[in-house]
Amino acid sequence: MTAGAASESQEASKADLVHRLLREQIELGELAPGTPLSELPLVERTGASRTPVREALRRLAAEGLVDLVPRQGARVSRVSLQSVRDLFDFRGLLEPAAVRQATDAAAIDPQLRRSFTSMRSEFARIQRRAPSQARSRAFYELADRFDWAVIGATRNEHLRxxxxxxxxxxxxxxxxxxxxxxxxxxxxxxxxxxxxxxLRGDADVAAGKTAEHLARSVETIFRNLARGPGDGLDLLG
Amino acid sequence: MTAGAASESQEASKADLVHRLLREQIELGELAPGTPLSELPLVERTGASRTPVREALRRLAAEGLVDLVPRQGARVSRVSLQSVRDLFDFRGLLEPAAVRQATDAAAIDPQLRRSFTSMRSEFARIQRRAPSQARSRAFYELADRFDWAVIGATRNEHLRxxxxxxxxxxxxxxxxxxxxxxxxxxxxxxxxxxxxxxLRGDADVAAGKTAEHLARSVETIFRNLARGPGDGLDLLG
DNA sequence: GTATGCGATTCTGTATACAGGACGTAGTAC
DNA sequence: GTACTACGTCCTGTATACAGAATCGCATAC
Structure with a gap:
């Protein structure tokens, strides 16, 4: 594992590094929506030259995290209400199908099954904790791992x-x-x-509950938004 | 239209041109699966320099038309039976949803509605023609236009x-x-x-029939494949 | 005859230099 | 005082040069 990580960091090109750096900063909100991303400043900040920086920006643009205006440059993409709806509607189409495939996979692969069983008990443990900042963080970290496990168990490459x-x-x-x-x-x-x-192998319920979960998530986001921007949801960038 | 095309070709970067050229050749099968795509030969063939060629290759790789091995270069991606299944399963997930949105859009937008009405009568006209090479070509050309119309009418940007x-x-x-x-x-x-x-506004039926259409399409492909590679389906590249 | 090692070639990954276009600003004219 | 124009600066798009890695072929040793 350690050797793997070491060879990975050796194998990673500078374009990969810059791409990951920017993606993480955009994910974390450190780079606010609308922030200009000119190439030369990025060259100074990252130590890479323009070629890898360019490639990273193009990749981010393909992922939709960056808007690329032809002769004007790159900016961190803005988040509109419509884009939030689009995102969750689309996830609502894809993720139930992925959960379905993961359910089938877990019925066959014992190691995958153990992994989901373990995460299930972690969710149960978090449920018993008192609400706190740390609890929320723990949940999101676990939910992320769960989602990635589902993604990893998705057979269909396009879907994955x-x-x-x-x-x-x-x-x-x-x-x-x-x-x-x-x-x-x-x-x-x-x-x-x-x-x-x-874990029960009930793909229909697993998929249905996933769809419900996503619908409730986006509902919450919009409800909190309705309370006004003073509440913290600062999407317009 | 002419002026638009002219300004387009002026606006299009060389990376765009190379990208489009390669994509078309891969689509047409002129570049067979597995063909190596080294940068220098492409520089000579296209007249562009390595930078736009690189960008085009990266873009094609992101689209899955090209496989990019880290220090080994690019090849036209191979087509496996599994990848065909994956493609059609995935389309079966997405396109019914898109047809649903297109149905809603056509109910509102008169111009879109006219466009679909006109294509419907073209399909009917093709149906009455005698089977021939030209008829098949006309059908595929029309089906392409139909698919693009549906794509254009898809509200959800991710889906589109x-x-x-x-x-x-x-x-x-x-x-x-x-x-x-x-x-x-x-x-x-x-x-x-x-x-x-x-056109009737029946999104459920439109979506359902789209799913059936895709299922039958992939069935045909696999049936023809079962007849053996001598029949012409040469997917292994 | 076969296997192994060394060398040459080719390619990617990266850096950097150059040209053309866009935007902002300042100055001038009305 | 305002609007328009011209200039300067910045940035992208492109070309090209350089270094390191991988692969292929050939020669040699067993």
Whole structure:
């Protein structure tokens, strides 16, 4: 594992590094929507030359994290209400199908099954914790691992790649909005239900509950938005 | 239109041109799966320098038309039976949803409605023609226009972009396989049914028939494949 | 005859230099 | 005082040069 990581960091091109750096900063909201990303400043900041920086920007543009205006340059993409709707509608189309495939895979692959079983008990443990900042963080970290496990268990390559490409958008949206402890409660319970159905081999329920979970998530985001921008949801960039 | 095309060709960067050239050649099967795409030969062939050529290759790799091995270069991506299944399964997930949105859009937008009405009558006209090479070509050209109209009428940007990215794969698959006149017959009829439901505003039927159409298409491809590679389906590249 | 090692060639990954276009600003004219 | 124009600066798009890695072929040793 260590050797793997070492050879990875050796194998990673500078374009990969710059791409990952920028993607993480955009995900975390450190680079606010609308921030200009000119190449030369990035060359200074990253130490790479313009060629890898260019490639990183193009890749980010393909992922939709960066808007590229032909002779004007790159900016961190803005987040509109419509884009949030689009994102969750699209996830609602894809992720239930992915959960379905993951359910089938977990029924066959014992190691995958153990992995989901373990995450299920972690969700249960979080459920018993008192609401706190740390609890929310733990939940999101676990939910991320769960989502990646589902992605990894998705047989269909197109489906897998497309969902994976959406994750930075989802993460960014979470980091741009505020944590709603009540929503975390519900979300933990929803993940438990999905885990149970998945482990039970009930793909229909697992997929259905995933769709419901996404619908409730976007509902919460919009409700919090309706409280006004003073509440912290600062999407217009 | 002419001025538009002129300004377009002025606006298009060399990277765009190289990208389009290669994509078309891959779609048409002129560049067979597995063909190495080294940068220097492409520089000579296209007249562009390495930078735009690189960008075009990276873009094609992101679209899945080219496989990029880290320190080894680019090859036209190979087409496996699994990748065909994956492609059509994924399309079966996305395109019914897109047809649904197009149905809603056509109910509101009169110009869009006229466009679909006109294509419906073109399908009907093709149906009455005698089977021939030209008839198949006319059908595929029209089916392409129909698909693009649906894509254009898809509100959800993620859905629209993802489906659009799949089209080169579909086109390539068609050009790598042989035309099955019997399948064209059925396919024309299926498109008529979809058009009718779409124009009638019946999104459920339009979506359902789209899913059926895709399922039958992939079935035909696999059946023709089962007849053996001598039949012309030369997918292994 | 076969296997192994060394060398040459080719290619990618990266850096950098150059040209053309866009935007902002300042100055001038009305 | 305002609007328009011209100039300067910045930035992208493109070309090209250089270094390191990988692969292929050939020669040699067993």
């Amino acid at each position: 790649r497309t969902i994976a490409e959406l994750r930075p958008h989802t993460t960014r949206l979470r980091n741009l909005s505020h944590v709603d402890p009540q929503r975390v409660d519900v979300s933990v319970a929803e993940h438990l239900v999905i885990c149970d159905a998945l | 972009r993802t489906i659009a990215e799949l089209r080169p794969h579909t086109t390539r698959l068609r050009n790598l396989s042989h035309v099955d006149p019997q399948r064209v017959d059925v396919s024309v009829a299926e498109h008529l049914v979809i058009c009718d439901a779409l």
